[in-house]
Amino acid sequence: MNEERHCQQLIETISDYIDGELDSGLCVELERHLSECNNCQVVVNTLRKTIELYKDPSDGDVLPDEVRQRLFYRLHLEDFLKS
Amino acid sequence: MNEQINNESLNLEALRAGNRAEFARLVERFSNQIYRVALKFLGNPQDAEDVLQETFIKAMRALPNFEGRSSLATWLYRIAMNESLMILRKSRWDLAPVEELDADDDAGLSGMVLTDWCCLPEEELLSSEARRFLDRAALKLPETLRSVFVLRDVEGLSIRDTAEALGISETAAKTRLLRARLKLRKELSVYYGERLTEERSE
Numbered sequence: 001m002n003e004e005r006h007c008q009q010l011i012e013t014i015s016d017y018i019d020g021e022l023d024s025g026l027c028v029e030l031e032r033h034l035s036e037c038n039n040c041q042v043v044v045n046t047l048r049k050t051i052e053l054y055k056d057p058s059d060g061d062v063l064p065d066e067v068r069q070r071l072f073y074r075l076h077l078e079d080f081l082k083s
Numbered sequence: 084m085n086e087q088i089n090n091e092s093l094n095l096e097a098l099r100a101g102n103r104a105e106f107a108r109l110v111e112r113f114s115n116q117i118y119r120v121a122l123k124f125l126g127n128p129q130d131a132e133d134v135l136q137e138t139f140i141k142a143m144r145a146l147p148n149f150e151g152r153s154s155l156a157t158w159l160y161r162i163a164m165n166e167s168l169m170i171l172r173k174s175r176w177d178l179a180p181v182e183e184l185d186a187d188d189d190a191g192l193s194g195m196v197l198t199d200w201c202c203l204p205e206e207e208l209l210s211s212e213a214r215r216f217l218d219r220a221a222l223k224l225p226e227t228l229r230s231v232f233v234l235r236d237v238e239g240l241s242i243r244d245t246a247e248a249l250g251i252s253e254t255a256a257k258t259r260l261l262r263a264r265l266k267l268r269k270e271l272s273v274y275y276g277e278r279l280t281e282e283r284s285e
Contacts, residue, residue, distance in 0.1 A: 011195075015261040019242075042199045043268070049201045050268045053208060053217060054236050063115045067132050071114060072107070074136050075143065080107035 006033040010040050018048055093155065098146050106146075110139055113156065116238065117163045123233045124167050126222045133170065138163040153247050160240070160248035164230055171226060196268075200275035207278055220270040224263055231256050232263035 010030050016022040017030060034040050072081045093112065097105040114135060121134035141162050149158065207213065221229060221237075234245040235256070246256040 011265070012261075015257060015264060039195070039197050042197050043195060045199060045201045046272055047264060047268045049208075050271050051236050051264060053271070054221070054232075054267070055239070063118045063135075064128075067118065067128075067135070068114060070132070071110065071136055071139065075106075075110065075139055077103060077107045077110065080104065080111075082111075 003033070003037065006030070007037060007040055010034070010037075011043065014044065014047060018044070018051065095149070095151060095155075099149060101147070106143060109142075109155070113159050114139070116156075117159055120160065120233055120238055121163055121167050123218075123221065123237050124164070124226075124229060125170060126218065130167075130170050130174075134163055134166045137166045141166075154244070157240075157244045157247050160234065160238075160244075161250065164234075164248055168226070168230075196272035196276065198272050198276035198279060200272060200279050203275055203278060203282070207282070208275070213274075213278075216274050217271070220267055220274075223270075224266060228259050228263035228266065231259040232267070235260055236264070 006029075010017070010033060013022055013026065013030065017027065022030070034044065069078075069081060072078050093109055094102070094105050098109060117138050118131055118135045121138075122128060122131035125131055125134070138159060142159060145162075149155075153161075221232065224232060230249055231245055234240045234248055235242065240248065242253055242256050242260070245260075246253045249256065251259075
């Protein structure tokens with residue numbers, strides 16, 4: 001029962017934990033729980049990986065050149081367009 | 084991603100005074116990230132372009148009154164998110180009511196998918212099919228969660244700047260971020276779990 005409470009607590013604070021923003025006392029307690037709870041380890045690892053995948057910089061959403069040009073024209077700034 | 088923007092290299096006084104060259108520098112500096120955030124949030128290049136143009140048109144008009152309480156980047160994100168929400172509301176006349184943040188079971192233990200798919204090879208995790216799945220999964224999030232997720236986790240803003248750009252409290256931003264992350268973890272666990280099963284059966 002106690003361990004289950006720890007699982008729930010971990011899930012509620014998992015964002016802060018992953019971002020390194022968790023209060024240090026709570027962090028120690030949760031890490032102790034993590035070392036003993038395989039399910040929570042999986043949740044933490046897969047959540048970390050999820051965030052990492054969305055941050056992947058090779059995902060090439062850059063401003064297409066023609067969109068950039070239309071923007072400068074729309075703003076009447078075409079004289080500042082650098083190629 | 085995560086461009087470190089510092090306001091000091093742009094001349095605020097010149098911007099407020101309507102200096103065109105300085106405004107062109109502002110556009111050059113921020114247009115890429117404004118376009119990207121709108122594209123990630125709306126999922127449609129034409130809408131993203133509309134948001135991009137409207138953001139800088141509004142910024143040009145509002146700059147004389149810009150007080151500098153937030154950074155220029157956060158201020159521009161805020162305009163862009165407002166524009167994006169307007170587009171969403173216009174295009175979805177049947178817009179469902181904002182989802183109750185605590186009305187789902189994603190934060191409960193019972194709803195947890197416990198497949199460990201982290202060991203999948205990179206080419207599997209980031210295949211073009213997987214990338215399309217990632218985009219679709221993020222677009223399926225309710226807009227209140229998606230806006231926080233895109234600013235914080237895709238763009239790399241701090242919680243504070245995310246909250247400021249969306250006009251919500253930091254506590255609300257954190258709660259929504261947790262929900263968004265858990266929802267996406269669940270979706271990805273099902274998707275990559277299937278890839279894992281395929282890989283093991285080969």
